[in-house]
Amino acid sequence: MDKNEIAVILNEIGAILDLLGENRFKVIAYQNAARTLENLQEDLGQLIQQERLGEIRGFGPHIQEKVVALYKTGKLRYYDELKKSIPVGLIDLLRIPSLGPKKVRMLWTDLQVESVEDLKDRCEKGLVAKLGGFGEKTQEKILEGIGNLATYRGYFFWIEAWNSAQPILELLKKSPLVDKAEVGGSVRRKKEVIRDIDLLCSTEKPEAVMKLFIGSPGVQKVINHGETKSSVMLGSGIQCDLRCVNKDQYPFALTYFTGSKEHNIVLRQRAIDRGLKLNEYGLFPVKGAPQKSLKCNEEEELYRKLGLHYIEPEMREDTGEIAAAETGALPHLVAWKDIRGTFHCHTTASDGADTLEAMGEAARKLGWEYLGIADHSKSSVIANGLDEKRLLAQIKQIGELNQRWKGQNFRLFAGSEVDVMINGSLDFPDEILAQLECVVASVHSGLGGDEAKNTARVIKAISNPCVTILGHPTGRLLLSREGMKLDMNAVLEAAAETKTVVELNCTPSRMDLDWRHWKSATRAGVLCAINPDAHATAELEQVRMGVGIARKGWLTPATILNTRKLAEVEKFLRAPKSKRILGKP
Template sequence: MNKADIVDVLEDIAVLLELKGENPFKIRAYSGGARVLETMEDDLGEVIAEGRLGSIKGVGSALVDKIETLYATGELEYYTKLRASIAPGLIEMLDIPGLGGKKVKKLHDALGVESIDALKAACEAGEVSALKGFGKKSEEKILTGIANRAAYAKRHLWWDARTVAEPILAGLRDLPQVEQAEAAGSLRRLKETVGDLDFIVASSEPQPVMDWFVGQDSVQEVTAHGETKSSVRFESGLQADLRVVPMAQFAFALHHFTGSKEHNVAMRQRALSRGYSLSEWGLKPSSNSGSGELEVEPSTGSAQESGELEVSSEQELFEFLGLQAIPPELREGMGEVERYEQGGDSVPSLLELSQVRGVFHNHTTASDGRGTIEEMAEAAEALGFDYLGLADHSKASYQANGLDDARVLKQLEQIRAYNESGESGLHVFAGIECDILPDGSLDLEDSTLAALDYAVMSVHSSFSQSEDEMTARVIRAIEHPGTVMLGHPTGRILLRRESYKIDLQKVIDAAIANKVIIEINANPKRLDMDWRLWRRAAEKGLMCAINPDAHKTEGLAHYAAGVNIARKGGIPAEQILNCRDCAGVAQWFAERR
């Protein structure tokens, strides 16, 4: 088990001990040990091999044994038994925003609740608001969190869904009976979250394909096993559907099961206006071309017998209907059919992964990251980047070990020394993620911000402000001369927390007026600012930066999820800072001074 995973286990132990009401000193020993381990710059394997772990301040003898056991075996009996000793419902309650170990224990002790359903009932009865330390607002917040959890339970992050889908798609393509296979649905459209997985296969021998699909080791439940359609469910709750069609129908089925309902309606209407009916089964002359919606039964004969037109690819389908091929990620029913009919400047040139030269807004062990400057730079270079921006938290984010002015300047010196060492061809830009305080002022001195290459300003507190207050707060920060980028502008956490109230149109206009970049926070849990806002914002001149907000080396790869959002938003490369070379980025920063 690596260091980051061990930190997660220690932090989890601390929360579980809170649930059991253990001694606060014992709890702090685990949470403090996790923090020490997280910020330790030496290689953990070397420290253990040299017997130095016990000499590190904050790591007591009990922790030494547990850390070494986890590192060597990946398992810890103490942790397993501790987790098993707590009612699963109490652990599930920790998923509700605002409920930590102490509050869950208090709810359990005072009201006897051991499940989310019981907690909901207690809130609805007004029992929670009557408890000291909670109140009516807390009760309402818990109910909102429970409602959101239920609504989100049916959806999954795109990043997680892709991880499940890729081996399935590879396995389907390896089957000798499969002529062609693709993933469809919201996964193919690169939506932030995915309801279920859809796979479309072309084959004249569907039975062996179906048998393979339902027989995968990862399948927890087979919910349907038919001749041409099967459905399975995985342990995560994610469902996957497989449809097998003849090769002649593959392009139509793939198009139909990829597009949103609105996109498919627009495409059917376009086909009808040209005298054809379009469905998942095919394209054929229509007998009622002016009637709008048309129910189409699956064809049983050949294309020639039924009068259907032969189309071998989605591109041919679009061309037949007088359109340039619409990329899957744009098939959302938001005017793409009209744009791709007009062609020319109305068709966006979508960003490619290879155009991203580096990323900004990433964290190190100086705050709450798990990689040193050197480790983060090495990982960025391995991804083929030319540069990397590091922006640790500022001091107001005390829970993230945020940096005060002196520590910021010290890290700046370390980054400059790294660049001057010639250790790598990659250049590291020195930045900061500076908190926007509740009144819109910034968390660091102007002189500190001026010394850095750039600063990302973000809201991390007082999320309950009114829309007017939050909007004014963020705009005040944007108008500060030290602000280069605005970080995660709505504060949303996908499938967990809604955005705070803010007038983003006013924020976008202020950013353009002050030459401030708004980021796409590429963390798969955020993907903020939302793609639905980007097309119009980019047309108005807003600049973008794709920032993975990486807290460990593996997190840098999340920039790919940010590219998805840039593609869905149709942001041109010339308005994405990451597409500039190192000199171009340095020039942009210099011109902002």
């Protein structure tokens, strides 16, 4: 069993223990262990073999024993026994807003609810409202929650949240009542998928701002409405929360509401270690009479007072950033202004919406120096993939356009998004690929397969001296399809070895390679290309979010090909693959 499958089981164990009314810190211990596994960079098998599992924080003897059993046998008696103790359908009930472990347990013991269907039935019969601690309103809320389970998938791509948040944020910023307003939470941290939008503002008149907020355009329903905190449901189906604080509290609240929860817990612990108490309103001395908060004008000052260098929001996931901030070892993250061009773009020749020329002009408008064209190859029939003849014609056309832009510090690179066949060979013969400047090799079909087979397939493809970039390495589609099972460490090592660039595909539903892998990719010496996989001129903008994901992966300009100047990229692509320099040239 792999680490992600084990993480799912640990999470489930946590949920069941929670429902059984176990000590909540025991529950948290399992949830933390699951999260640690999901983010684990090192190979789990190796850690187990070298008996180093205990070195991981939060992995005590009991959890170690369970992880090892699951890894080696895929079975765990403790888990099987636990599953017998409650109906499995109860876990689903925890996804309904207003229902936590205590209430779910009551529904089960008092009303024999064992599934969402059962719960709907009991609500419709009015039985839930009669239960102690419940009431009419709770029953209504539950019914509504059940309806939403079906309507909304509960998670959204980052860009959907960003677009939903903008009109409200603009309204708040324009209001004379509001001093400052910002989006916090996972949207600010640039998580690839988000659950809700957290807005924060500084004001002296919170109640008036709350009224403004709940009446904002796009608000479909008011969920909560308090003096300093309100929640609404937007037309997009995304829940949006707003918190109001005053000017002095703002930096503390911004840090608090940016999270992540795990990052905050570490910050609070650091405060305690220094005889302080940290919350969303300030940083307070604990000893003696109640005192005023220490003053901080910016988040930077707050971090400094906790003995840390400033940590960019994207890095606040408790995956090593605190230790790095202690010693000043944080990387200087890539920014949008560092980007000088991109690769992997489609045109009307295959399944794109805009012409070669329009794509080039759009890239120039962004101030870029180059754009790599990579239309589909012939096997991608549905995407109108190019055959050899059409590809050669496109190369010629690109040459003509480059003549027109000569001397203007801009050019197109001729390329192809060539399909990787099931055996790892490519959709075009080498003599055709050799005529291209930038070849993106992507797997589009046969994503099932077992890990060893998939890994061999990808490694064979990138070992081809004509392949410049490995496109969307896993082929995952966020919120709908798992990616290929791959031995990622082996793929990344092979990429570094063969001098193949690895793509960070920033289509909102892909964000592939995942940010969690980039730290180890960089360690292996891999060079990244942030590519939009644009099928229209407007989609070139996807690189903005790609930069956000790159920042989550701790990437610096030196580790990204498309921060290089045109002349440097030309030199890189012209050189024989084995002679290319992946590190800073």
